[in-house]
Amino acid sequence: MARVRPLAASPPGRLTTIIASAKARRRAIGQRRLDLDAEIRSHDPYLSGLTKRCAPGMAALHSPEPRLRRRC
Incomplete structure (x- = not known):
């Protein structure tokens, strides 16, 4: 992301x-990449909640906290 901004x-x-056309295309691609990143991040809370509700074992397996991780 540091290079895209x-x-x-x-x-x-x-x-x-x-060259001006190539720079404009590069700018448009950078803007699209930032838009897609924001859209993906906006879906993360919903997907996280859905995963915890429908597949709690998988959610616990991939938990960022070691104390919450379980083995299958």
């Missing part, structure tokens, strides 16, 4: 050359 934040310019 500067690309997405680059200023738009006139598309008068091939």
